[in-house]
Amino acid sequence: MAITAAVSAGADDPLTLRQLRLRAPRPDEVLVRVLASGICHTDLTTRAAVPAELPIVLGHEGAGVVEAVGAQVTGVAIGDLVLLTYQSCGTCAECRRGFPGYCAQWAVLNAGRFGADSPLTGESGPVVGAYFGQSSFASHVLATARNLVVVDPGVDPVLVAAFGCAVQTGAGVVAEVLAPGPDSVLAVFGVGGVGMSAVMAARALGVGTVVAVDLSPQRLALAAELGADLTIAAGAGDAAAHIAELGGATHALDTTGAAPVIATALQSLTARGTLALVGLGPSPLPIDVAALIGRGKTLRGSIEGDVDPQVFLPRLIDWHRRGLLPMERVVRSYPIDRINEAIADMASGAVVKAVVTFP
Numbered sequence: 424m425a426i427t428a429a430v431s432a433g434a435d436d437p438l439t440l441r442q443l444r445l446r447a448p449r450p451d452e453v454l455v456r457v458l459a460s461g462i463c464h465t466d467l468t469t470r471a472a473v474p475a476e477l478p479i480v481l482g483h484e485g486a487g488v489v490e491a492v493g494a495q496v497t498g499v500a501i502g503d504l505v506l507l508t509y510q511s512c513g514t515c516a517e518c519r520r521g522f523p524g525y526c527a528q529w530a531v532l533n534a535g536r537f538g539a540d541s542p543l544t545g546e547s548g549p550v551v552g553a554y555f556g557q558s559s560f561a562s563h564v565l566a567t568a569r570n571l572v573v574v575d576p577g578v579d580p581v582l583v584a585a586f587g588c589a590v591q592t593g594a595g596v597v598a599e600v601l602a603p604g605p606d607s608v609l610a611v612f613g614v615g616g617v618g619m620s621a622v623m624a625a626r627a628l629g630v631g632t633v634v635a636v637d638l639s640p641q642r643l644a645l646a647a648e649l650g651a652d653l654t655i656a657a658g659a660g661d662a663a664a665h666i667a668e669l670g671g672a673t674h675a676l677d678t679t680g681a682a683p684v685i686a687t688a689l690q691s692l693t694a695r696g697t698l699a700l701v702g703l704g705p706s707p708l709p710i711d712v713a714a715l716i717g718r719g720k721t722l723r724g725s726i727e728g729d730v731d732p733q734v735f736l737p738r739l740i741d742w743h744r745r746g747l748l749p750m751e752r753v754v755r756s757y758p759i760d761r762i763n764e765a766i767a768d769m770a771s772g773a774v775v776k777a778v779v780t781f782p
């Protein structure tokens with residue numbers, strides 16, 4: 424079928440809306456008409472890494488309506504509102520243990536497919552598709568039952584589209600990995616889409632003290648309204664010293680991937696505190712081993728918050744319905760023909776979560 428998609432062809436060129444062909448769904452696939460798609464920083468890092476001769480349709484926070492269901496698919500019906508998330512195999516050891524984020528086939532299933540493996544073709548040849556099992560900067564995508572979750576048709580797809588990556592990462596790492604309690608101090612470094620979700624989740628979970636650290640005064644002001652007890656403007660003083668005045672952070676989260684920020688986050692931990700990393704940055708990372716050992720600190724990485732989307736996304740929808748994830752304060756929507764403006768606003772920090780919409 425003919426679809427419309429925002430095609431990326433090199434880091435320096437704007438995305439262009441093009442007509443592409445999407446092949447028919449296979450027996451294990453579902454055809455989804457996309458209503459909204461969040462823009463995640465991973466889209467931008469992939470865009471920067473993919474050479475211009477490999478045009479790609481990015482996007483991995485889709486929300487839409489099911490238009491066709493393959494014969495082998497159960498639990499999904501035409502007309503269902505679905506959220507799209509990353510893809511996983513369902514059969515490897517980590518998938519069977521309930522940690523599909525650590526699927527043995529992660530890279531193969533999420534990096535995008537090219538040539539005969541891609542579900543997309545363009546006028547001038549193949550286009551990389553199935554990025555994160557979706558490529559949701561498009562009017563229509565193919566997904567499977569493993570990377571979609573059927574949700575209540577009453578929710579606004581624009582507000583919940585980002586649940587499938589940024590929000591489950593930020594909320595999941597707080598709820599499932601760090602698990603701070605009412606006596607804990609949680610410091611969140613970087614309050615973009617992921618960090619702001621962590622702040623909202625921490626408030627929903629009754630975490631004792633939540634600290635937000637960021638460069639942007641606007642994002643810090645919003646973090647304060649959404650649940651941060653203390654905000655610290657990074658660069659305007661020693662964030663670790665401010666956090667030390669609270670007795671140190673029992674738990675910290677880095678969403679930036681920036682080595683100096685990670686060093687500050689580690690430094691801000693109290694004895695036996697844990698820092699979780701969810702932002703990809705340049706490695707290797709210099710680590711103060713003596714401080715790590717001497718203070719019994721834990722450094723932990725996490726992908727997608729360690730959560731199983733089939734279990735965690737319904738929980739997030741429930742929080743959202745109860746007002747605990749006020750995404751209307753976080754999301755700004757842009758029609759798909761303004762996707763380059765949305766990307767620029769994301770990159771500059773002018774918007775916490777940009778979501779593109781399809782007519």
Ligand SMILES: [Zn+2]
Binds near residue numbers: 463588
């Ligand atoms: Zn993402």
Ligand SMILES: [Zn+2]
Binds near residue numbers: 515525526
């Ligand atoms: Zn797997």
